[in-house]
Amino acid sequence: MICAICGIVDKMWENVGNEMSGFFFSGSHTAKLDEKGRFVLPQEMRFGLVEEGKCEFAIGLGLGGCLAVYKKSAIQKIVQKFQQHQHIAKFQKFFTLFFSTLFQTECDKVGRVSLPSSLKSAVGIDKEIVIAGVMDKIELWPKQVYDANLLKLLDGTNPDFNLAKMTEEAFALLQDGERTVEEAVETVMNPIYIPQ
Secondary structure, eight states: HHHHHHHHHHHHHHHHHHHHOOOOOOOOEEEOOTTTSSEEEEEEEHHOOOOOOOOOEEEEOOOSSSEEEEEEHHHHHHHHHTTTTTGGGGGGHHHHHHHHEEEEEETTTSSSEOHHHHHHHHHHSSSSSEEEEEEEEEEEEHHHHHHHHHHHHHHOOOOOGGGHHHHHHHHHTTTSSOHHHHHHHTTTTSSOOOOO
């Protein structure tokens, strides 16, 4: 009976993985770490990590002071590309830092993920985190850092966190051809474009 249930659960996870093609991570959630340094990964994000019926992934250092959660297949692609350049001296320090802080893991039965203490201390995670879906990965931010960045972005006084400028530049990436950023932002593809 137990084997039959395990088979059904395995098949369910396999079906979830098949149905997630075209999936991207988005949204954010706040979570608290328990005394063992674990947090619950939201169910919709767990589903997005499922491949070949398994919810396995890697956690490592991300950009800007966060941790990044990568699908297993994404890490495999990264490794294949990096292996082609592993003997180039200028990349050695990065490769050492990236791979020595990359931990392969999975969720437990209730969706908890254990954060290695080295990663928690590297980015300053204490008790609360923000789990943010960002296209093909999930970012884990110390809540106070995420909140401060969001406030800077919305208040508009910091030139490094100017929402209008960042939006213009990002949506310019969607344009075809050799247009300048200024030309590209003046289109209806840009959500902050207001026709004159």
